[in-house]
Structure formats: structure tokens, C-alpha cells
Amino acid sequence: MTQVIVVTSGKGGVGKTTTSASFASGLAMRGKKTAVIDFDIGLRNLDLILGCERRVVYDFINVIQGDANLSQALVRDKRNENLSILAASQTKDKEALKEEGVKTVFDQLKDMGFDYIVCDSPAGIETGALLALRFADQAIIVTNPEVSAVRDADRMLGIIDSKSLRAEKGLEPVKEHLVITRYMPKRANKGEMLGHTDVQELLNIPLLGVIPESEVVLECSNQGTPVILANGSPAARAYDDMVARFLGEDRPLKFVNGDATPLWKRLFGG
Amino acid sequence: MKPRRQTVIKGSSLPVLRIVVRDGDAGSLPTDLADTIEDAQPLLSEAIVVLDLREREASDVDPGAIVEVVRNANVRLAAVLIREPKEREALANVGLPVIEAPLSIRERPRRGATEEQVTAHQAETAPAEQPAEQTAEQTSPHHATEQPIRDGLAPLCLKRPLRSGQRVYAQGRDAVVVAATSRGSELIADGSIYAFSPLRGRVLAGASGDTTACIVATHLDAELVAVGGVYRTLEPDDLKAHGSGPVSVTLSLDPEGNEKLTLAALAPSPSMQRK
Numbered sequence: 001m002t003q004v005i006v007v008t009s010g011k012g013g014v015g016k017t018t019t020s021a022s023f024a025s026g027l028a029m030r031g032k033k034t035a036v037i038d039f040d041i042g043l044r045n046l047d048l049i050l051g052c053e054r055r056v057v058y059d060f061i062n063v064i065q066g067d068a069n070l071s072q073a074l075v076r077d078k079r080n081e082n083l084s085i086l087a088a089s090q091t092k093d094k095e096a097l098k099e100e101g102v103k104t105v106f107d108q109l110k111d112m113g114f115d116y117i118v119c120d121s122p123a124g125i126e127t128g129a130l131l132a133l134r135f136a137d138q139a140i141i142v143t144n145p146e147v148s149a150v151r152d153a154d155r156m157l158g159i160i161d162s163k164s165l166r167a168e169k170g171l172e173p174v175k176e177h178l179v180i181t182r183y184m185p186k187r188a189n190k191g192e193m194l195g196h197t198d199v200q201e202l203l204n205i206p207l208l209g210v211i212p213e214s215e216v217v218l219e220c221s222n223q224g225t226p227v228i229l230a231n232g233s234p235a236a237r238a239y240d241d242m243v244a245r246f247l248g249e250d251r252p253l254k255f256v257n258g259d260a261t262p263l264w265k266r267l268f269g270g
Numbered sequence: 271m272k273p274r275r276q277t278v279i280k281g282s283s284l285p286v287l288r289i290v291v292r293d294g295d296a297g298s299l300p301t302d303l304a305d306t307i308e309d310a311q312p313l314l315s316e317a318i319v320v321l322d323l324r325e326r327e328a329s330d331v332d333p334g335a336i337v338e339v340v341r342n343a344n345v346r347l348a349a350v351l352i353r354e355p356k357e358r359e360a361l362a363n364v365g366l367p368v369i370e371a372p373l374s375i376r377e378r379p380r381r382g383a384t385e386e387q388v389t390a391h392q393a394e395t396a397p398a399e400q401p402a403e404q405t406a407e408q409t410s411p412h413h414a415t416e417q418p419i420r421d422g423l424a425p426l427c428l429k430r431p432l433r434s435g436q437r438v439y440a441q442g443r444d445a446v447v448v449a450a451t452s453r454g455s456e457l458i459a460d461g462s463i464y465a466f467s468p469l470r471g472r473v474l475a476g477a478s479g480d481t482t483a484c485i486v487a488t489h490l491d492a493e494l495v496a497v498g499g500v501y502r503t504l505e506p507d508d509l510k511a512h513g514s515g516p517v518s519v520t521l522s523l524d525p526e527g528n529e530k531l532t533l534a535a536l537a538p539s540p541s542m543q544r545k
Contacts, residue, residue, distance in 0.1 A: 151434050154452045158433025201468075204431045204450050
């Protein structure tokens with residue numbers, strides 16, 4: 001059964017696209033056939049983050065409007081053949097995104113045997129964001145340890161509870177997961193930032209991962225490499241843990257305590 | 271498959287204006303009524319109006335005559351509200367639907383307020399008689415749950431977190447909270463609210479004017495609390511003053527007779543005090 005997963009946040013700039021790219025790559029690395037779709041029509045970014053912007057010929061809107069078929073528009077990732085990307089349109093009006101069209105594309109992806117469809121939601125609570133979560137089976141709520149991001153995430157959870165197809169049809173509710181990005185353990189310990197337990201208490205959903213603030217993220221974005229592939233960096237390892245937990249592995253939280261890992265542990269692996 | 275019907279019957283709760291006629295001097299009623307309508311003309315000319323005769327006790331004025339006065343004032347009168355079935359007879363010939371409806375708690379004249387208001391005839395919006403401090407939109411009927419007001423309704427049990435931007439209205443009943451409510455959410459009950467998980471956001475008990483309602487919470491962290499229409503915003507300092515234990519919020523009268531919201535930490539039981 002194909003699972004549809006929306007990566008959403010409400011607030012912009014918290015790391016939805018970065019997380020979508022790493023999460024989708026992580027699933028693909030574990031052998032899951034994964035499609036990642038950019039729902040941010042008019043402001044496409046996912047193709048850049050995944051480094052395939054030069055290979056995008058047709059986009060999501062072309063498929064919805066029937067200008068191209070889905071297999072023409074899906075871009076196969078160069079690093080992992082299990083991963084396909086469906087880019088957003090940069091030129092078309094976002095009004096072109098329609099529920100019927102999205103449903104047709106999802107049905108085709110399901111027929112093509114994809115295990116996971118990852119929907120990278122735009123910020124805000126308008127059409128694009130609503131359609132990204134409309135068909136979701138699971139939701140990954142991305143937030144920063146900061147009150148406004150947490151409030152928007154909370155609002156988004158409310159919207160998932162009321163506007164998703166599962167909610168409307170009275171099916172089992174969308175399974176929700178929390179990912180906290182840009183986390184700085186030292187500042188959280190000093191009380192300058194919300195701690196991950198505070199965020200989790202405010203939002204009341206299971207924590208899937210805490211991604212530490214890292215310079216690697218910016219470098220990766222510029223290079224078009226998903227962060228999860230930045231070998232050895234804490235952010236990459238945190239994303240890897242997140243994917244593992246999503247697939248049912250039990251892994252302890254890392255990078256949430258301020259104290260530096262002892263040198264011997266870093267050298268010999270901890 | 272059966273073709274989809276084009277028509278469907280649905281319940282609704284529409285905002286209409288009520289012209290409420292209260293007891294008073296029968297002789298001056300027609301002029302008083304005409305004046306009230308004239309004063310509210312800009313409001314009334316666009317609106318659908320019902321004539322509310324339920325607050326009248328004396329029956330020395332013929333209801334038919336009251337209807338005539340309202341009609342002559344160029345008002346779009348849709349129906350007449352009465353309290354007792356026997357009043358129906360007197361209205362048999364006015365050619366308007368006559369609706370029998372008991373006065374809800376919300377609509378009952380407030381104690382102590384009746385004396386100065388006996389001669390007034392007011393045009394009010396549907397969720398009227400709001401205590402001054404409360405805005406109408408918070409308790410407007412759009413947020414009503416499916417059930418109509420009934421006595422002895424089981425409390426509404428909130429089992430899923432109430433998120434920012436969401437609103438729940440326990441109409442005509444209490445609410446029991448077993449999942450956290452978030453900042454930016456609104457929990458409204460006509461009765462009392464009992465919370466066993468963190469209460470954040472806005473929490474309004476006794477929303478229809480029940481001043482005896484209360485809020486009891488094991489973890490009160492609300493932005494605003496209200497009982498019977500009297501509200502109070504809460505700053506972190508207000509909450510700290512009562513410790514982190516369970517808190518009750520009730521409405522009481524201060525020495526000057528003003529209504530005042532009181533926050534109090536629930537006293538631990540004697541056995542706990544000994545420890």
C-alpha cells in the first residue's frame with residue numbers, strides 16, 4: 001500500500017523542503033520506492049535542494065493539465081534510482097493546482113508501485129498547503145524551537161484534523177510526527193530557546209527527530225545535495241535516525257544534550 | 271447508483287433580530303415600540319425580524335395589536351415567539367408563523383437588572399443579552415455542536431487536542447477536557463469546564479450567562495478565562511501566584527457588589543497537608 005506523507009509546518013523557512021529532500025532520500029536509500037512532490041507552485045525549490053533543476057522538463061502542473069504524462073515529468077534522482085522527483089511549476093499560476101488533478105497523479109503513482117509519496121507543502125494555509133495535506137496518511141510537522149513556529153505548527157495540526165480527506169471521511173486520523181529542526185542544545189539548556197521536551201509538550205504528538213542547527217545544511221542546499229548525504233555531520237545522522245524511526249526502528253535521541261561528545265567517542269564511534 | 275438529489279433538508283441557526291417586548295405600561299406600549307423601531311431603523315430595514323413576546327407576564331395588551339404596530343413600522347417581520355401555548359390563539363389571525371420556545375438561560379432577564387429595564391423595548395441580535403465584557407462572535411450559534419440545548423445532556427468530552435485556531439462549543443452542557451488545549455484555541459461551554467490536561471488558549475465557561483459555572487483545571491495555563499461573560503486575561507505572573515497545582519476559576523461578588531473572577535489554588539486534602 002502506497003503511503004502519502006505530507007511534510008508541513010504552517011510557518012515558512014523552518015526546513016520543510018530540506019526535511020522533505022532528506023527524508024525522501026533516506027527512504028529511497030533504504031530501498032523504498034519514493035516519489036517526492038513539490039507543492040509550492042510558483043516558488044519551486046525542491047529540485048534545487050535535490051540538485052536536479054537542470055533535468056526538469058515537465059512539472060506537476062503540466063501533468064495535471066495533461067500537457068505531459070507522469071512518467072515524462074518524474075525526474076529520477078542520479079544518486080538513487082528509488083527516488084523520483086516531481087517538480088513544481090515555476091511559471092504557472094498556483095490556481096492551476098486542483099484537487100481532482102492531484103488525486104489523479106497520486107492514483108497513477110500508486111499504480112506505478114511507489115511505496116511512499118512525500119508531499120513538500122508550501123508555507124501558509126492556502127490552497128497549495130491544503131492540497132498537500134488533503135490525501136495524507138501521515139504528516140511530518142516540521143518546527144523550530146521557537147514560539148511562533150510552534151504555534152503555526154499547532155494550527156497546521158488543527159487543519160489536518162479538519163481538512164484532510166481522512167478527517168472528512170471519518171477514517172482513522174492522519175498519523176502525525178514531529179520533527180524539530182535548527183536545534184541548538186546549548187541554547188535550549190540555557191533556556192534561550194524552547195527545549196525539545198517543551199515543544200513536544202506544547203504540540204502533543206510523537207517526536208520523530210531533532211535536527212541540530214548545522215552549517216552543513218546551507219552548503220548542501222547550495223550544492224544540491226540532500227543533507228542526509230553529508231556523511232558524518234550531526235544533521236545528516238539526525239536525519240538518518242529520523243528515517244529509521246519512521247520505519248519503526250527504536251533509536252535514542254542524539255544531539256539534544258549540550259555537552260560535546262568526548263574525543264575518544266568521536267574517534268571510535270559512540 | 272441513485273442520482274444525487276438537488277435538494278436537501280438541513281438544520282440551521284440563522285442570525286435574526288428579535289424585538290423583545292417586556293412588561294410595562296400598556297398605554298404607552300405602541301409609542302414606545304414605534305420609537306424603538308425608529309431608533310433602530312438602519313439596523314432593522316435590512317434584517318429579518320422576529321417579535322419576541324416571551325418576556326411578557328401581563329396580558330393586558332392584545333398580541334395582535336403589537337404585531338400591527340411592528341408591521342406598520344415597515345419591518346420585515348418573519349415570526350412571533352411565544353412562551354405559552356395558550357397565547358397562540360390570540361395570534362391565530364395575524365398570518366405569521368407562531369413559534370413556541372422556552373426562554374433559554376441566555377435570554378432570561380438577568381437578576382437585578384429587571385427593575386431599570388422594565389419599560390425598555392429593545393431590538394437585539396439573536397445571541398443577545400451578552401454581558402458587556404463578552405464579544406458576540408465567541409458564542410455565536412455557528413459554533414454550536416449538533417445537539418440542541420437539552421437538560422441533562424452528558425458533558426462534552428474533549429479527547430483530541432484542541433489546536434490553535436480551533437474552537438469547540440459545548441452547547442447547553444459541561445465540558446471535560448482530557449487532551450491538551452493549545453494557545454490560540456477556544457473552548458466554550460454553557461456549563462462548567464473540568465480539565466485534566468493542560469488548558470491553554472481561551473477558556474469560557476457559563477457562556478450563556480450562567481454565573482454559577484466554574485473552571486477547574488489541573489494545569490491552568492490559559493490566555494483568557496471567562497465565567498458567565500466576565501472575562502480576565504492571564505499573565506504568567508497571575509498563574510505563578512497559584513502554584514502549579516490544580517486551580518479553580520469562579521465568579522464572585524466583591525464588597526461593592528461587582529462581579530469578579532476569582533482564581534484559587536485548590537486546597538490540598540488534610541492528609542496531604544500533614545506530609
